Amino acid sequence: TAAKQQRLGFRRFAAGRTEDSNARLTLLGDLRRALDTGDEITLHYQPKIDISSGTLAGVEALARWRHPVKGPISPGDFIPVLEATTLIHRFTHQVLTQALTQARVWLDLGHRIPVAVNISTRSLLDPGFPARVAALLRQTGVPGDQLGIEVTEYSIMSDPNTAIEALHRLRRLGVKVSVDDYGTGYSSMTYLRLLPLDELKIDRSFVQDMSTDRGNRALVASTVELGHNLGLTVVAEGIEDAPTLAALREIGCDLAQGFHLARPMPADAITHRLRHALIAVA
Numbered sequence: 001t002a003a004k005q006q007r008l009g010f011r012r013f014a015a016g017r018t019e020d021s022n023a024r025l026t027l028l029g030d031l032r033r034a035l036d037t038g039d040e041i042t043l044h045y046q047p048k049i050d051i052s053s054g055t056l057a058g059v060e061a062l063a064r065w066r067h068p069v070k071g072p073i074s075p076g077d078f079i080p081v082l083e084a085t086t087l088i089h090r091f092t093h094q095v096l097t098q099a100l101t102q103a104r105v106w107l108d109l110g111h112r113i114p115v116a117v118n119i120s121t122r123s124l125l126d127p128g129f130p131a132r133v134a135a136l137l138r139q140t141g142v143p144g145d146q147l148g149i150e151v152t153e154y155s156i157m158s159d160p161n162t163a164i165e166a167l168h169r170l171r172r173l174g175v176k177v178s179v180d181d182y183g184t185g186y187s188s189m190t191y192l193r194l195l196p197l198d199e200l201k202i203d204r205s206f207v208q209d210m211s212t213d214r215g216n217r218a219l220v221a222s223t224v225e226l227g228h229n230l231g232l233t234v235v236a237e238g239i240e241d242a243p244t245l246a247a248l249r250e251i252g253c254d255l256a257q258g259f260h261l262a263r264p265m266p267a268d269a270i271t272h273r274l275r276h277a278l279i280a281v282a
């Protein structure tokens with residue numbers, strides 16, 4: 001009968017959900033332990049390259065979790081789990097601490113490399129966040145302008161007043177603000193003009209096939225122009241081949257990030273490249 005089918009369907013659905021939430025609970029427990037011990041979660045750094053000079057303009061810190069049993073788990077899989085709980089605040093604090101400690105090491109070696117950190121919605125909207133960033137800058141002795149934060153349009157638009165206030169406070173510390181994955185959200189051009197920003201990062205979905213897709217190339221070109229008209233630095237992410245880089249150079253995009261230029265790598269690999277002048281700092 002229909003009722004029986006519905007019951008069976010429901011039972012199957014419920015079992016699926018139970019399995020799913022069990023997996024999440026296990027993952028959450030493992031994450032809590034990882035945050036307690038503090039040595040499973042590390043950062044890799046991906047170079048942001050100045051397109052016209054070919055020099056290093058900065059790096060983006062990307063979280064890496066090596067689970068003792070399951071091996072590497074990608075941020076796309078564990079950050080949403082963290083974001084559903086207040087553990088995200090501890091995670092953000094650890095990531096910022098690691099990134100600023102590394103920036104201090106580079107400064108002490110004579111390399112002035114800005115380090116950008118991705119900030120989740122919950123952390124950005126946490127009223128204590130700007131003050132905690134200020135405290136970490138003081139503790140590590142890193143000038144505010146050596147730190148960048150990457151936030152998404154979605155984060156800002158989920159609570160514009162709170163987000164804009166936080167961004168203003170961060171920028172008063174000298175911190176540079178980037179809109180990440182730009183183009184995938186829904187902020188209007190009018191809104192963009194009102195936001196306290198320094199940088200636009202064009203999402204890789206527009207960048208990836210721009211050397212063959214006229215539509216995407218036009219979108220990237222007009223975003224670069226829009227960004228420049230608003231006084232922003234424009235970064236293209238996800239450059240995987242030379243033709244894409246050439247197209248971006250032609251368009252006048254400022255910075256590029258992608259596997260074609262450099263993959264995310266451990267801090268030591270960045271230091272090595274800097275020491276051997278394999279990448280000059282812009």
Ligand code: C2E
Nearest residue numbers: 062063075076095118119120238239240257258259260264
């Ligand atoms: P995102 O901030 O947009 O970071 C760029 C992602 O694209 C990174 O993936 C990077 O490894 C990848 N990528 C870079 N170049 C290329 C390329 O040429 N081709 C392709 N296909 N991919 C490229 P990853 O490290 O897996 O990070 C995924 C996302 O997880 C990040 O996207 C960011 O939203 C989030 N994330 C990473 N680390 C953190 C963190 O510490 N905190 C927060 N809140 N989010 C983070």
Ligand code: MG
Nearest residue numbers: 060118150180
């Ligand atoms: Mg990012």
Ligand code: MG
Nearest residue numbers: 180181201237
């Ligand atoms: Mg991005």
Ligand code: MG
Nearest residue numbers: 181203204237
């Ligand atoms: Mg992206």
